[in-house]
Amino acid sequence: MTIRVFRNARIHTGDLQHPPAEALAADGAEIVAVGTEAEVRAAVGGGAELVDLDGAAVIPGLYDAHIHTANYARELSQVDLRRARSLEEALAAIAEHAARLAPGAWLSGGRWNSNVWDRPVQPDRYALDSVCPDRPAALPSVDGHTVWANSRALELIGIDRTTPDPVGGQIVRDEHGEPTGILRESASYPLRALGAEGDLVAELRAAQEDLLALGLTSVHDIDGEDCRDAYLRLRDEGALKLRVHKAIPVDHLEAAIDEGRRTGDGDDWFRTGPVKLFSDGALGSHTCHMIDGFAGDEGNHGIAVTPYDDLVKLIRTASAAGIAVATHAIGDQANRLVIDAYEQAGRPAGLRYRIEHAQHVRRADITRMARLGVVASMQPVHCTSDMDLVSTLLAGQDLASYAWRTMLNAGVPLAFGSDAPVEHPNPFVALHAAVTRTRTDGTPPGGWQPEQRLSVGEALIAHTLGSAYAAGEEGRKGVLTPGRLADLIAVDTDPFTADIDSIPHTKVLTSVVGGEIRWQRS
Amino acid sequence: MTIRVFRNARIHTGDLQHPPAEALAADGAEIVAVGTEAEVRAAVGGGAELVDLDGAAVIPGLYDAHIHTANYARELSQVDLRRARSLEEALAAIAEHAARLAPGAWLSGGRWNSNVWDRPVQPDRYALDSVCPDRPAALPSVDGHTVWANSRALELIGIDRTTPDPVGGQIVRDEHGEPTGILRESASYPLRALGAEGDLVAELRAAQEDLLALGLTSVHDIDGEDCRDAYLRLRDEGALKLRVHKAIPVDHLEAAIDEGRRTGDGDDWFRTGPVKLFSDGALGSHTCHMIDGFAGDEGNHGIAVTPYDDLVKLIRTASAAGIAVATHAIGDQANRLVIDAYEQAGRPAGLRYRIEHAQHVRRADITRMARLGVVASMQPVHCTSDMDLVSTLLAGQDLASYAWRTMLNAGVPLAFGSDAPVEHPNPFVALHAAVTRTRTDGTPPGGWQPEQRLSVGEALIAHTLGSAYAAGEEGRKGVLTPGRLADLIAVDTDPFTADIDSIPHTKVLTSVVGGEIRWQRS
Structure with missing residues (x-):
């Protein structure tokens, strides 16, 4: 070693x-x-x-306790140059996409077709460098047979004037023998493998660079079984660079039990996480389950996505099989029902209950969460993105919303994450939101419901040790x-x-x- | 029965x-x-x-002998409404996407967020009907908790004023009790299952409707193992509606042999197809393998993606295991090498050799294809899309390009397809291209290299029985x-x-x- x-x-x-x-x-x-x-x-x-x-x-x-990495990876691979009709149009689209990526993360996507550009010449790395100098870029052509790379990408895979063409491929060179950035057929494979469109393994391979560039070293992934399979492939290849705690979709619970999967199984790179249940919907869709309903939408109290008795049954089934439970709950009634269900099902040995989001909660229920040891897995940026909507739709209700301070003071363990790609996964934006309750532009001045603000240290602990605790990994991480x-x-x-x-x-x-x-x- | x-x-x-x-x-x-x-x-x-x-x-x-259905299905699910800032902007994007779909096929995608529209009200089916009256539309919101459906979609899944809300869901209704088209949580599941973004099974379930609407009842799919898995899931659920002959990617050949997969295995809904090898690249990327090179790109003869000896070895390995071979070859040199390799490897019992694309071929090699019984799997629309590029890049070469007439006269079996999503999969556009060698706008008048035109009957046979023959299914289909x-x-x-x-x-x-x-x- x-x-x-x-x-x-x-x-x-x-x-x-x-x-x-x-x-x-x-x-x-x-x-x-x-x-x-x-x-x-x-x-x-x-x-x-x-x-x-x-x-x-x-x-x-940093440890993101709630992230959809497969969906996020797919978004990263989406710069689409099919409609570009000139090199300039292609470069403009690339510049716009690059602005959304983490510093230093790879730029992928592509599908350019220089044969339909106003000047149908193959582009070169210098053009790409002009809009994307500081991160590697590797863009397959629409026919998939060529990759257009920038200087940074060539450097990182070690291609220069001395590199011979590989078997079945060509490194296109200028009259001085310098690689132009156009890699044909097998010469493009090393770059293509990093983020080939439509191949989740390749997309996650590229996305982990983006997440590492943001300072994330571990994630609780909430996506599906295809995402689990892709991560296992990366781990088995020794190509996984960040640590994954992988949730089980509720519709796969039975199959997971049948194959003997248990929360915590695995190694430090990849572990089985909890089953993800749903108690309600979302605020924006008026489907979170509220005691008092929504302003301007009389009679609608949102939706109990999983009926209470089923919730208790699912919790008991999972617990008996050694699988932890994480339940999505946004509205105060949804949170209350989940806490009731956890209480009724009883505390399983060696497993922790979680509530995902826990956005709008009655104060009395926060005390109950603390007593039952329920972890609140929350996303600080949801607060700053949704606060205006909360002020409108839930006006005048006696809620503790994104109530980090109240939770901590009551003794509820906090775990922080992003819910990316719903929000950007940058954890430093989350820290800012948790500490200020303002958007990054400083609005509203003084912060929204500022009594719920955290200190930097508290927010950082929620985004490191807190997420580790939610996964039962506090002895290994954080x-x-x-x-x-x-x-x-x-x-x-x-x-x-x-x-x-x-x-x-x-x-x-x-x-x-x-x-x-x-x-x-x- | x-x-x-x-x-x-x-x-x-x-x-x-x-x-x-x-x-x-x-x-x-x-x-x-x-x-x-x-x-x-x-x-x-x-x-x-x-x-x-x-x-x-x-x-x-109709039978498409060369189509990437997973990639095509992903494209269909891509109407992206995240950037819409008003109902009108969303509707304009929907109208544009609908115009690209087959008549009657489902419209999916979505990711709208009415909370950021200039008027933040939830939309209704009447607005959607105004741009999409004639096909079902089901568009999930950005938070995934709501689906916005049009009247056609509601009708097809049987939702009307008498339908009770399902457990865990809500059918939003107007003051007269009529469904507005907004389906919340579990009420949206039947529609979401038809094309949920990022779930290949759901995307293929939706895409098969599009392909059936175009008159395709069978496909040779050229996509990856994830596509195979998804089709098998649909078949096992009894949800597969068109027949699939599924190619094996070359990098999965060894694994397929290890598990005992053989070409023709399966049933009438899903059969294992050939292994897909690559001899060269593509014309647009200057990577197809040419005897005489490309105009304006001196010294470049394209790329032999798989060295000749490896090609022979792969063909022998596959044949010995009962797996047919289909090899991508665009340029004349690539086609020649594949024919050489097929000849050297010897004709396997009960299996047919194929060349995919066979675009630019020397006449002498067409005679050899006929003698060896090699099927030419070709895409008529590639001819009308690429003819200008051929006239420029391959000017003055003694080639038979998209040489359907020469092939048929020589006795080479023809199988037709689209290579979608590289081209649109509409087989009637392919028939027109094969019969006229013009674009659908009638250019160039009289057709490009019109001596290679086919009759309607010949073109239709290549797109039905010909594709069946390529798969060894001529006794079942066509x-x-x-x-x-x-x-x-x-x-x-x-x-x-x-x-x-x-x-x-x-x-x-x-x-x-x-x-x-x-x-x-x-």
Whole structure:
């Protein structure tokens, strides 16, 4: 095993009792020492590999507790150049798509056809560099036989003037022998494998780069069984770079039980998560289940998607099979019914109950959640995206909405996530929302229902240790202490000292998962 | 088994020696009698169900020999309303997407968010009817909790004012009790299942309606293993409505052999097809393999994607395992090498060799194809889409390009298809291209290289019996005679008597697969 010492850093271990450390050592995937550089180097002895973090702030790797990574990966692969009728139109579309991606993440999609452009010449990497200089770009042509790559992509897969053409492929070169960025047939395969359209394995392979670039080192994925299969393929190939806790769709519960799947099964890269149940719908669709209904939609109290008795039955079935339960509940009545159902079903040994979203809750029910140990898996950006709608539709109701402060004070464990692609997965935007209850443009001034704001430390814990706790992984993740996994990120903005308004603009510099650098800003 | 008599029709059986028949009887999935109505009714006796085809022309169900149905299905589900900022913007996008769909096929996609529209009210079916009156439309909202349906969709799933709300769902109604077209939570499930975004099973379920509406009753699918899995799921559910012959990707050949898969395995709904190999690339990318190269791209002769020795080895491996071979070859050199390789590997017992595309071929090699019994699987619309590019890039070369007439005269079996979504899958546009060698706008007048034109009968046979022959299914499909499958379509334009320019506008009226009406124009 390689021993690495990450040094010259300001390491916030996640244990708020202690001042930042200077260095951290990992032996293989696990942390073996944290402290001053002298302490850490003494602990590991000679022969360790030194990684200089240039004085950057370090925090535990961020953990998204609720994300649809397959849907998100599909969106990332969607720059569609079929309608472009000139190089300029294609470049404009690429620039727009690039603006939505995480810094340094790969740009994919494509489907360009230079034969229908006003000047039908094959494009080159310099044109692509002009709109996408700082991240690798690899864009298959509409016929799939060519990839148009930028300089960064060529560099990353090690193609230069000295690279011979592979068997069954061609690296197109200019008159000086320099690769132009056009890779034909098998010469394009290494790049195509990173995000081929319509192939979920390739799309997730590309998307994990995007997520790592955002500082996420673990996710609770809420998508389907196809997503599970794709992640298992990546893991078996040794190509998985971030850790996955994979939920089971409710309509697959029976099959999962039949095959003996249990929550926590797996390894540190891929574990089976909880079954995902639904108690109600969503606010925007007027289908969240409310005690008092919606303004301007009299008589509608939303929808109990799963009748109460079925909910109890499903919870008991899952629990008896060793499968944890995470139930979607947005409205106060939905949350109440889920808490009732959890209470009635009884607490299963070794498993944690979760409520996903827990957006609008009665205060008395928060106390009950705490008593029953129910984790609130919440998405801070849902608050800032939906607050205007809440003020309109749920006006005058006695609700605790996105009630992070009330939850924490009551002793409800908080786990944070994004619900991407419903919202962007950037966890630093989530931290800002949790700390300010304003949008990133600062509105509304002072924050919406500001009494529910959290401190930076509290929000960060919810997005690291809190998500780990929701998965029963708090002994492995979320805090940088010996014996836990060496999952950490170096950032250009120290969240504990920076102005809060700069936090959404945080740049991740290095993402380390299992003691190895899995992504690095160039 | 139900016996059905399809009567009051002008039935072109595909056997050009005989005049059209008046009636056809199916006992279950198979044809038992064809002839005058009197003959057919006498043959089946009393108790048969009569289906009146209103005097329409009938032809054998069309068979696409080369189509990427998973990619096509994904495109159909792509109307994306996330950027709409008003009901009017959403409706404009819907109208544009609808224009690309087959007549009567479902409209799916969605992701609208009326909360961000200029007037944030939930839309209704009347608005949707105004741009999409004639086909069912079912559009999930961005949060996935609501489906916006039009009147046609409500009608088809049997929702009206008397339908009670299902458990866990709501059929939103106006003040008179009429459904508005907004279906919430479980009330939307029947419609969502038809084409939920990102779920290939649901997308293929929707896409088969589109293909049936175009008159296709069988396909050779060229997409991946995920597509195979999805089709098998549909078949096992009894939900498959068109017949699938499923190719094996070359990188899955070894695994397919290990599991004992053989070409022809399966049943009439789903059979294992050939392994798909690649000899070269594509014309538009300058990667098809040419003896003489490309104008303006000196020294480039395209790419031999699979080296010759590997090609021979792969062909032998597949043949020994009972798996047929279909090899992609566009350029003359690629076609020559494939023919060489087929010759060297020897003819496998009970299996047919195919070349996919066979676009630019030397005349001497066409004679060799005929001698070796190699099927040419070609796409007529590739000719009319690419002819200008051919005239430019391959000017002055002694090629037989899209040489249907030369192939037929030499005795090469032809199988026709679309390569959708590269081209639209409408087989009537393909028939027009094969018969005229012009685009549907009539250009170039007289047709491009008109000596290669086919008659309507020849083109139709290539798109029915020819595709069946390529799959070894000529005893089951392609001709409407007793003992074969009752796969047939009724159309509003008799291809044998109509003006050729009207053929691309043919409307399919009824698609029958296995003796049952699987799609019908409303």
